[in-house]
Amino acid sequence: MSSHAIETIVNGQSISAQVEARHTLADFLRGTAGCTGVHVGCEHGVCGACTVIVDGVAVRSCLMLAVQADGATVATAESLAAPDGTLHRVQQAMKDEYGLQCGFCTPGVVMTLAAITQGRSPDAEEIKDALSGHLCRCTGYQGMLKVAKRLGGEVQA
Amino acid sequence: MNAPADVPLAAARFTGERVPRKEDRRLLTGHGAYVDDVTMAGMVHGMFVRSPIARGRIVAIDVEAARALPGVRAVYTAADLDRHPAKLTGLYGSAESKFPDIWPLAKEDVRHVGDPVAIVLADDRYVAEDGAALVVVEYDDADAVVTIDDAATGAIVHPDLDTNVALMIATPEDPGLEAVFAGAAHVVTGTITHQRQAHVPMETRGIVAALQGSGEMLIHASCQSPHMVARYMDLAFAMPDLHFRVIAKDVGGAFGLKVQPWREEVAIVAAALLIGRPVKWIEDRLENLTASNQAREQDVTVRLAFDADATLLAADIDYRCNLGAYPHGADPNSLAMVMFPGPYKLPRYKFRAQGFYSNTAGQAAYRGPWAMESLARETLLEKAARQIGIDAVELRRRNLITAADQPHTMLTGFVIDRVTPRETLDKLVAHLDTPAFRAEQAAARAAGRYLGLGFAVYVEPTTMAFGGILSSDVADIRIEPTGKVTLTVSTHSQGHGTETTMAQLVADTLGVDIEDVSVMEDDSSRGGFGPGAGGSRQAVSGGGATLIASGKLADKIRAIAAHVLNASPDTISLAGGKVLVAGVAEMTTTVKEIAEIAYYQTERLPEGMEAGLEARHRYRPPPVVYSNAAHACTVEVDVETGMVKILRWVTCEDCGPMINPAVVEGQIAGGVVQGIGGVLYEQISYDARGNPTAVTFKDYLIPTAHDVPELEFLHIATPSASEGGFKGVGEGGAIVGPPTLVNAIADALAPFGADCLTLPLSPPRVLAEIGTRD
Ligand code: FES
Ligand code: FES
Numbered sequence: 001m002s003s004h005a006i007e008t009i010v011n012g013q014s015i016s017a018q019v020e021a022r023h024t025l026a027d028f029l030r031g032t033a034g035c036t037g038v039h040v041g042c043e044h045g046v047c048g049a050c051t052v053i054v055d056g057v058a059v060r061s062c063l064m065l066a067v068q069a070d071g072a073t074v075a076t077a078e079s080l081a082a083p084d085g086t087l088h089r090v091q092q093a094m095k096d097e098y099g100l101q102c103g104f105c106t107p108g109v110v111m112t113l114a115a116i117t118q119g120r121s122p123d124a125e126e127i128k129d130a131l132s133g134h135l136c137r138c139t140g141y142q143g144m145l146k147v148a149k150r151l152g153g154e155v156q157a
Numbered sequence: 158m159n160a161p162a163d164v165p166l167a168a169a170r171f172t173g174e175r176v177p178r179k180e181d182r183r184l185l186t187g188h189g190a191y192v193d194d195v196t197m198a199g200m201v202h203g204m205f206v207r208s209p210i211a212r213g214r215i216v217a218i219d220v221e222a223a224r225a226l227p228g229v230r231a232v233y234t235a236a237d238l239d240r241h242p243a244k245l246t247g248l249y250g251s252a253e254s255k256f257p258d259i260w261p262l263a264k265e266d267v268r269h270v271g272d273p274v275a276i277v278l279a280d281d282r283y284v285a286e287d288g289a290a291l292v293v294v295e296y297d298d299a300d301a302v303v304t305i306d307d308a309a310t311g312a313i314v315h316p317d318l319d320t321n322v323a324l325m326i327a328t329p330e331d332p333g334l335e336a337v338f339a340g341a342a343h344v345v346t347g348t349i350t351h352q353r354q355a356h357v358p359m360e361t362r363g364i365v366a367a368l369q370g371s372g373e374m375l376i377h378a379s380c381q382s383p384h385m386v387a388r389y390m391d392l393a394f395a396m397p398d399l400h401f402r403v404i405a406k407d408v409g410g411a412f413g414l415k416v417q418p419w420r421e422e423v424a425i426v427a428a429a430l431l432i433g434r435p436v437k438w439i440e441d442r443l444e445n446l447t448a449s450n451q452a453r454e455q456d457v458t459v460r461l462a463f464d465a466d467a468t469l470l471a472a473d474i475d476y477r478c479n480l481g482a483y484p485h486g487a488d489p490n491s492l493a494m495v496m497f498p499g500p501y502k503l504p505r506y507k508f509r510a511q512g513f514y515s516n517t518a519g520q521a522a523y524r525g526p527w528a529m530e531s532l533a534r535e536t537l538l539e540k541a542a543r544q545i546g547i548d549a550v551e552l553r554r555r556n557l558i559t560a561a562d563q564p565h566t567m568l569t570g571f572v573i574d575r576v577t578p579r580e581t582l583d584k585l586v587a588h589l590d591t592p593a594f595r596a597e598q599a600a601a602r603a604a605g606r607y608l609g610l611g612f613a614v615y616v617e618p619t620t621m622a623f624g625g626i627l628s629s630d631v632a633d634i635r636i637e638p639t640g641k642v643t644l645t646v647s648t649h650s651q652g653h654g655t656e657t658t659m660a661q662l663v664a665d666t667l668g669v670d671i672e673d674v675s676v677m678e679d680d681s682s683r684g685g686f687g688p689g690a691g692g693s694r695q696a697v698s699g700g701g702a703t704l705i706a707s708g709k710l711a712d713k714i715r716a717i718a719a720h721v722l723n724a725s726p727d728t729i730s731l732a733g734g735k736v737l738v739a740g741v742a743e744m745t746t747t748v749k750e751i752a753e754i755a756y757y758q759t760e761r762l763p764e765g766m767e768a769g770l771e772a773r774h775r776y777r778p779p780p781v782v783y784s785n786a787a788h789a790c791t792v793e794v795d796v797e798t799g800m801v802k803i804l805r806w807v808t809c810e811d812c813g814p815m816i817n818p819a820v821v822e823g824q825i826a827g828g829v830v831q832g833i834g835g836v837l838y839e840q841i842s843y844d845a846r847g848n849p850t851a852v853t854f855k856d857y858l859i860p861t862a863h864d865v866p867e868l869e870f871l872h873i874a875t876p877s878a879s880e881g882g883f884k885g886v887g888e889g890g891a892i893v894g895p896p897t898l899v900n901a902i903a904d905a906l907a908p909f910g911a912d913c914l915t916l917p918l919s920p921p922r923v924l925a926e927i928g929t930r931d
Contacts, residue, residue, distance in 0.1 A: 020283070022283065023283070027282075030193075030194075035187065036187070036191075036193075036194040037186070037187015037188065037189070038187070039191070039359075039360070039409070040193070041359045041360070041361075041409075041442070042442040042853070042854050043441060043442060044442065044853055044854065044855070046853070046854035046855060047359065047442075047854060049359060076187060077185070077186060077187035078186060078187040078188070080186065081185075081186050087182070087185065087186075091185040091186065094181075094185055095177060095178070095181045095182070095185060096177070098178070098819045098820075098822075098823055100181060100184055100185065100652075101410075101652030101653070101654065101823055101827065102184075102358070102359070102360070102407070102408065102409045102410045102650075102651055102652030103180070103181075103183075103184025103185070103189050103407060103409070103652070104189075104191065104358075104359040104360040104409025104410060105359050105409075106184050106185055107184075107185075107187045110185060128862055128863070129863075131861075131862040132861040132862045132863040133861075134861075134862070135359060135854065135859055135861065136359065137357055137358055137359050137410050137412070137827075137831070137859065138359075138410050138652045138823075138827050139823060139826060139827055139830075140823075140826035140827045140828075140829055140830030140831075140860075140865055140868070140890075141830065141860075141861075141862040141865050142822070142823070142826040142865075142867065142868055143823070144862060145862060145865075145867055148862075
């Protein structure tokens, strides 16, 4: 297996590592970077559980190789809340609206919502579109649909 | 109806409220602790070599190339694992059931695609997969037994059994039944076919097994109860000097699949014994959709007889299900037969049920495993309404049991009590405005658009503490010397929110803040045995245990306070973390101070009282508790594409007093949406050779946020006879949801004479119902 040196910034920490060419970004983040909030639900790009933010864009980390993250800045769900513990507003909305049950799909969902609401104000329909890229087997999406409305400005928090 | 049970939480602050979930912060911030998050020094990763054929003899297995691969630490076949023989036991079935010998790895032959044949252990999962690809297995391929019809007539799946019928159960001969059908004003018939589904928890199965010294096997597992895993492994390995400790903190959904460990988990424990290092196996999604146990795949032919007033006279049902090769039990869905009469007065009933083995993935219980009874009954009742020319709600009202009929003994022997099928239906109908919908439907039809409205009513047996492993649950509660409260309880959450709901009960009983209560249900070495999630039982059984144990502890606090304050115990109340004496504000003390006395100043305790602030109760709930609900939904069917759009969905359930309505609604919604998946999208399919053909999320479609309506929830809360009056709510949505949706689609397509009794109602199937496609 070919091995490659990569440098990334993960949740504000710089990491230099040797990775095999075939290692997914998801496995790198979970294993080397210790970000176990990156969940792997399918490894084929459908479920969305592995979603992280790479250079500002929501990415399915099971479909990206670790070597492709060389030089990139990566954020995972572990980095969303403020250092004092205050939840990011998408996390708070998910909590308030009972948007999760088992929590396995949840880190991916909050990273997608964080990415699409960063510096812009998508409407509820666009947020719902983004949510439809995430599979959740527990909630029937009821709380998430409320989150979409709330973040989309239709329902006041 | 009997008088409602007393609800002991008169001063509830938390119980009954939409309390935010205690577990959410860690899950939202990526700090959940799932099995794949566990790593250990020296840990190796397992990968199974699986059969690519559905049926055949193993001629030879060559593991040398795999063993030689750098990074591969061991390759084991059944012969190796036999050094610690571990036979699998079934969870369901009866003494008459025919259950094959099941071992972790295939021995002489393979019996379904995905049957595990060998296991490769390597330094990481990538190398383990490389190693698995190098294992060469030679098979002598045979024709597969795939469908129920194949199983009924084809080769024997299990050589150690003389039949493919795992069990047949039936009512005794009823010579007068045919005369009832012959004399009936209306006879309605139909065959309902339900496809095979997969549970697909978003977290697949997984396990880490590590010997601790020589006498303890430490297991981290994705499961529905760590106690059940410990029990199962102990029974399977039966090694006198080996004890099992099982930890399961966060689990990413289960739905019946993880109710007990199965072949892979047992194989990993055996491998950990052999290699003497920690072993991890995390199922991938391909394995999950092909080799994990699955659910449903059943058909039932129903005949219903009615008199001229549309009153039910008799039912006759013939049920078959495909159990696959290695089901979790050899049971032909007995509970579906028992529950078919549901909340209806049915004077005469005949059934026959058979479960067949086949060369497909084995079956497991899946959320409302007996749900076919509601699907069959409720779809046929609406077919009857169409055939007789009576409103479907009116037909139900004429046949539903009412409060005056209870307790009601079903023909099958179950005694239904304290249920409200009629009341939930009436409340639902009042909320819906059916006349407005019918007007809209008529206008739409005139314009060539097809709208439909469907109903379903059901009653669900929960808790099922009538014997066996579901008989009881235990709660151990203590107030620490610091004043904090720790509840260790035999419930287990895979998203159920018991960390919150159990804490709500404790906080109210002890008069403390919910933030001061922590709930532990993750370690089999603490507390005591309980079956965990299953049978919609955790609020009833775990909740009952928690209420009684907390009550005992509250009594002890009051006794200590009465003694040290020289007051009467019945003047003492607990609120806000304080211990209050009625009318004497200056005597107020705190739970923390009482705890300090109980642990540190034991000489101040009443004579003979045990030190400490601890209490325990093992609760035996009523044998069966009944939940019920009525649902309605409206749909529009696009008759050009066959696509179904759900417009509206209203639920009205009676699960007794709700501990947390948001958690209740979450359970209902999750069940309904799994039901929507089952009706419209999901299908595990096999070709004629037994090859699975839906093996990724591109082929196995589960509902997304775009496919679901926003549910409207109505509640009725009639207490059961259980402690707290709870009834359970975990499975109901998945039981009553599917017939609700099928009925709405059939109503929409009534102008085409469609019955819609073959699931899933995917676009091609809908077009076939309309008659525009074969
Ligand atoms: S694990 Fe990456 S999309 Fe499912
Ligand atoms: S909360 Fe369990 S999968 Fe979404």
